[in-house]
Amino acid sequence: MSFFGFNTTLPKENMFPNEGQLEEDGIDFEETYDDLGNQLNEAGDELNDETFGVSAGSIGRDFDFSGTTAQASAQLEDEQYQINQQNIFAKPVKPASSELPQVSRLNGASQFPSREPASTAINKLSDLQPMASIWENIVPEKPAIIPPEVASLQDRLGAQPSEKVFSLQELEEQLLNSMTAPKPPSQPAIPIVPSEMAAQVTRENISSLDPAISAASIGNVTFGQPNIPSTTTDFAGLAAPNMVHPSQAIPNPVMQPSLVPQMPYPQNGMYNPSVAPPASLVNLFQQEQLIQNQNLDEKRQKLERDHMLMAQCAGLMTRSDKSFIARIQISQLMSEDPESDDFYYRVYSIIRGRKPSEEEASHFIQTYLGPSNNRRRGRRSENPMQKLQQQLQRLVSSAKERPKATQLSLEGALGKIAVNTVRTPRQLLNVKRPTEPASSNSSLNNFSGFSTKKDVLHAIEKVYDLLLDFEQALRKASTLETTDQEQIDTWKTTLSEKLESIWKALYINESLEASSKTRPPFISIISHPKGMRLLPRLFPHLSKEQQISILKVVVYNFDSLDIVLRGTFDVNGELPLDVVSEMSSFTQFIIPPLLTIVNELDLETINNLFSQLLNRTNAVYLIQTKIGLSFLTLFISRAEILKQSGTVNQNEKEEWENTFNVMFNRVKGHFSTVFPPPNARAYADESYPWEFLAACATAASSEQHFTLVSETRDRVLDNIITSKRAPSEIAVVRISNVNLFLNAMGLDARQLSA
Amino acid sequence: MESAQAVAEPLDLVRLSLDEIVYVKLRGDRELNGRLHAYDEHLNMVLGDAEEIVTIFDDEETDKDKALKTIRKHYEMLFVRGDSVILIAPPRN
Numbered sequence: 001m002s003f004f005g006f007n008t009t010l011p012k013e014n015m016f017p018n019e020g021q022l023e024e025d026g027i028d029f030e031e032t033y034d035d036l037g038n039q040l041n042e043a044g045d046e047l048n049d050e051t052f053g054v055s056a057g058s059i060g061r062d063f064d065f066s067g068t069t070a071q072a073s074a075q076l077e078d079e080q081y082q083i084n085q086q087n088i089f090a091k092p093v094k095p096a097s098s099e100l101p102q103v104s105r106l107n108g109a110s111q112f113p114s115r116e117p118a119s120t121a122i123n124k125l126s127d128l129q130p131m132a133s134i135w136e137n138i139v140p141e142k143p144a145i146i147p148p149e150v151a152s153l154q155d156r157l158g159a160q161p162s163e164k165v166f167s168l169q170e171l172e173e174q175l176l177n178s179m180t181a182p183k184p185p186s187q188p189a190i191p192i193v194p195s196e197m198a199a200q201v202t203r204e205n206i207s208s209l210d211p212a213i214s215a216a217s218i219g220n221v222t223f224g225q226p227n228i229p230s231t232t233t234d235f236a237g238l239a240a241p242n243m244v245h246p247s248q249a250i251p252n253p254v255m256q257p258s259l260v261p262q263m264p265y266p267q268n269g270m271y272n273p274s275v276a277p278p279a280s281l282v283n284l285f286q287q288e289q290l291i292q293n294q295n296l297d298e299k300r301q302k303l304e305r306d307h308m309l310m311a312q313c314a315g316l317m318t319r320s321d322k323s324f325i326a327r328i329q330i331s332q333l334m335s336e337d338p339e340s341d342d343f344y345y346r347v348y349s350i351i352r353g354r355k356p357s358e359e360e361a362s363h364f365i366q367t368y369l370g371p372s373n374n375r376r377r378g379r380r381s382e383n384p385m386q387k388l389q390q391q392l393q394r395l396v397s398s399a400k401e402r403p404k405a406t407q408l409s410l411e412g413a414l415g416k417i418a419v420n421t422v423r424t425p426r427q428l429l430n431v432k433r434p435t436e437p438a439s440s441n442s443s444l445n446n447f448s449g450f451s452t453k454k455d456v457l458h459a460i461e462k463v464y465d466l467l468l469d470f471e472q473a474l475r476k477a478s479t480l481e482t483t484d485q486e487q488i489d490t491w492k493t494t495l496s497e498k499l500e501s502i503w504k505a506l507y508i509n510e511s512l513e514a515s516s517k518t519r520p521p522f523i524s525i526i527s528h529p530k531g532m533r534l535l536p537r538l539f540p541h542l543s544k545e546q547q548i549s550i551l552k553v554v555v556y557n558f559d560s561l562d563i564v565l566r567g568t569f570d571v572n573g574e575l576p577l578d579v580v581s582e583m584s585s586f587t588q589f590i591i592p593p594l595l596t597i598v599n600e601l602d603l604e605t606i607n608n609l610f611s612q613l614l615n616r617t618n619a620v621y622l623i624q625t626k627i628g629l630s631f632l633t634l635f636i637s638r639a640e641i642l643k644q645s646g647t648v649n650q651n652e653k654e655e656w657e658n659t660f661n662v663m664f665n666r667v668k669g670h671f672s673t674v675f676p677p678p679n680a681r682a683y684a685d686e687s688y689p690w691e692f693l694a695a696c697a698t699a700a701s702s703e704q705h706f707t708l709v710s711e712t713r714d715r716v717l718d719n720i721i722t723s724k725r726a727p728s729e730i731a732v733v734r735i736s737n738v739n740l741f742l743n744a745m746g747l748d749a750r751q752l753s754a
Numbered sequence: 755m756e757s758a759q760a761v762a763e764p765l766d767l768v769r770l771s772l773d774e775i776v777y778v779k780l781r782g783d784r785e786l787n788g789r790l791h792a793y794d795e796h797l798n799m800v801l802g803d804a805e806e807i808v809t810i811f812d813d814e815e816t817d818k819d820k821a822l823k824t825i826r827k828h829y830e831m832l833f834v835r836g837d838s839v840i841l842i843a844p845p846r847n
Contacts (some may be wrong), residue, residue, distance in 0.1 A: 529773060
C-alpha cells in the first residue's frame with residue numbers, strides 16, 4: 001500500500017510503448033494515456049495526521065514566509081556580524097553584480113523578505129572566492145560609515161526593519177512623511193547632513209564611496225524604503241556591491257560608534273568635518289591602522305594582481321616545449337657562416353678594433369637569451385654559460401650535418417611542405433643561371449680587348465665579384481683552427497687561386513703586350529673611378545712582381561689615360577668637370593699604392609721606367625698635366641733619394657743623369673707651362689708644379705738651375721708679390737710653395753723679396 | 755661573346771651602372787639624375803648627388819606654355835623606393 005494510494009503494480013508496458021513500437025510509430029500520446037487519474041483513490045486522508053503530524057485542515061493559506069525568515073535572518077545576521085567583526089578590518093569588501101536584480105525587484109513587496117537570507121548566503125559564498133581579491137584595489141577598503149541620511153531616516157521611522165515588515169502602502173506613506181515633514185532634532189551620535197546633500201554625495205561620489213556604504217544604504221533601502229527615488233534609481237544603474245555588513249544592516253545608532261569610526265571619511269569633502277563630533281582615541285587609532293592596512297593591502301594586491309595576470313598563461317608549456325622553442329629560435333639566429341651573414345657587424349667591429357670572434361658566442365647568448373636566463377640557470381649549474389655554449393655548438397653542428405632540404409613531402413599529404421628558414425626563405429622562382437666559370441675562362445683566353453664601354457663596366461664588376469669572394473675567403477682565417485695544417489694549406493691554395501683569377505680578370509699581361517693599337521684593357525678599367533677604387537683594395541694582396549707589372553702598365557700607357565689625354569687646361573683656364581673628378585680619384589686611389597712600389601724600386605728600374613715614360617709620351621705635353629707632373633716628380637725624387645743615399649753604383653748613376661738630361665732638354669723652354677694658366681684661379685695655389693720644379697732643381701746641375709730660374713722667374717716673383725697683398729692663409733701657402741722650389745736650390749723667398 | 759655572358763638577367767644591366775650617373779624616371783611625373791650607389795632587386799636605390807625634376811601640370815592655367823612647370827631639387831644623398839621606379843637609363847646628354 002502506498003501513501004497516496006497509487007496502484008504501484010501497474011504494468012510498465014502499458015504506460016510506455018515498447019521500444020520497437022517507439023521506433024516504428026513514434027509516440028502516440030492518445031495510447032499512452034491510460035486513465036490513471038481516474039483510478040486515483042482520493043480516500044485515505046485519515047492517515048495524514050499520522051504521516052504529517054499536523055492536521056492538514058489547520059494549515060492556512062496565508063503563508064507568512066517573511067515573518068519566519070525575518071526571525072531566522074536576525075539570527076543569521078547576528079552570526080554574520082560576529083564573523084565580520086573579526087574580519088572587518090582584515091578583509092576587504094567584495095562587491096558583486098548579482099545584487100542588481102534584487103535591487104530592481106524592490107517594488108514587489110512580497111519579495112523583499114526573502115532577500116536578506118539570500119544576500120547573506122551570497123556574502124558567505126563571496127567570502128570563499130579567492131578570485132575576488134583582484135577587485136580589492138578597485139574598491140579599496142574604507143571605514144564603514146552609515147550615511148547620515150539613511151540613519152536619520154531609520155531613526156525617524158523608529159523601526160527595526162529586520163523585524164518589522166511594512167506593506168507597500170505603509171512604506172510610501174512614511175516616505176512621503178519623511179520628505180515633507182520637518183526634520184527631527186539631530187541625534188547626538190550621528191552627524192546630520194541635509195538629506196539633499198547626502199543624496200548628492202551618494203550620487204556623485206558613488207564610485208569613490210565605500211561599497212559598504214552603498215551596500216548598507218541599499219540594504220536599508222531595500223528593507224525599509226524601497227521607493228526612495230533619488231537613491232535607488234542611481235544605485236540600480238550601478239554595479240552595486242553585494243556585501244552588507246550586519247552592523248549597517250541593523251541600523252542601530254547606539255551600537256555604531258564603538259564599532260565603526262564615526263569620522264567622516266577624510267577624502268570625502270562633502271562631509272563637513274566641523275559638523276562631525278570629535279572622534280574618540282580608539283576611533284583615531286583604528287583609522288590609522290586602517291589607512292596603514294589599506295596602503296599595505298594596495299601594494300600586496302597590485303603584486304597579487306600582477307602575479308595573477310602572469311600566472312594566467314603559466315604552466316601551459318612543458319619544459320621540453322620550452323626548450324624546443326628555444327632551440328628553434330637559437331638555431332635560426334646562430335649562423336654557420338657568420339663572416340658573410342653578419343658582414344656589416346663584423347666589419348664594423350673590426351673597424352672599432354674589436355675582435356668579433358672572441359665575444360661571439362657569449363655575446364650572442366647574452367643578447368638573445370638575456371641575463372635572466374643566466375641568473376636562473378646559475379642556481380642549478382655551475383657554469384651555465386659554458387653549458388649553453390656547448391648546447392649551441394651541438395645545435396649548429398647537427399644543423400650542418402643534416403642536409404638542408406627545402407621541401408618535404410609527407411605520406412598522404414597533398415603537395416609538398418616547404419621548409420623555410422631565415423637563411424633560406426621560400427623560393428618563388430627557380431631560374432637556372434648559365435654556368436659562368438667555364439664560359440668565362442674561354443672568353444679570357446681569346447680576349448681581344450674591350451669593344452664597348454659596357455664591356456669595361458662588366459669587366460670591373462667581375463673583378464669586384466672576384467675580389468669580394470677573395471676577401472670573404474680571407475676573412476675565413478678567423479674561423480680556421482691554427483693547429484690544423486692541412487686546413488690552412490687548402491685555405492691558402494684557395495686564396496691564391498682566387499687571386500690568380502682576379503689577376504686574369506685585370507688583363508695586366510694583355511695590357512703589357514701593347515702590340516695592338518687598341519687601348520690596353522687595364523687602362524680602360526682604371527679609367528673609371530670604381531675601377532680605380534679596386535687598386536688600393538687589391539694591391540696589398542699582390543706579389544711584388546705583380547705590383548711592378550701594374551706600375552709598368554700605367555707608365556707605358558700613360559698617354560692613354562683619360563686624365564692625361566684631356567688633362568690640360570683649356571683657353572678659359574678650366575678642366576672638363578669629369579676629368580677633374582677623375583683626377584682627384586686617381587690621386588686618391590691610384591697614386592698612393594703606386595708610390596709605395598716606386599719607393600721600393602732600385603735605380604735601374606727607375607731608369608728603365610723613366611726612359612719608357614719619356615719615349616712613349618710627349619714630355620712637353622706631359623708636364624702640362626697634373627698627373628704627368630706627379631709621375632715625373634715621383635720618379636725623379638725617388639732617383640735622387642737613391643743617388644744621395646750612396647748605395648747605387650756609378651753606371652746606374654750616370655745612366656740616371658743621362659735620362660734626366662734627356663727629359664730636361666726636352667722640356668727646356670716649356671718650364672713655365674707646368675703652372676696652371678693664370679686664368680685658372682681655382683688651381684693657382686696647388687703645390688704640384690712647385691714639387692716638380694723642386695725635384696728637378698735637386699737633380700739638375702747649376703747651369704740647369706739657371707734655366708729653371710729664368711723660365712720660372714715671373715711666376716716666382718708673382719707669387720711673392722701677391723702673397724703680400726693676399727690674406728695671410730693664402731700668403732703662407734704661396735710662400736711655402738715658392739720655397740719648395742727655392743730651397744731645393746739653396747735659396748729662400750726672403751732673399752728675393754729683399 | 756663577352757657581353758652575352760655579362761647580362762644574365764635585366765638587373766645585371768643596372769649593375770653595370772653602379773657608380774655611374776643614371777637617369778631614373780619615377781611615377782608621379784618625377785625624374786632623377788644621380789650617381790647610382792646601390793640598388794636591390796626591388797629597384798630600391800641609393801643615389802648620390804641627385805637632382806630631382808618634378809613636372810607639374812597646372813590645369814587652371816589657360817596659357818599652354820605656362821601650364822607645365824618643373825621644379826628642380828637637389829639632394830646630396832637620396833634613397834629611392836623601388837615601387838615608384840619606372841625606368842633606369844644612362845643619363846641623357
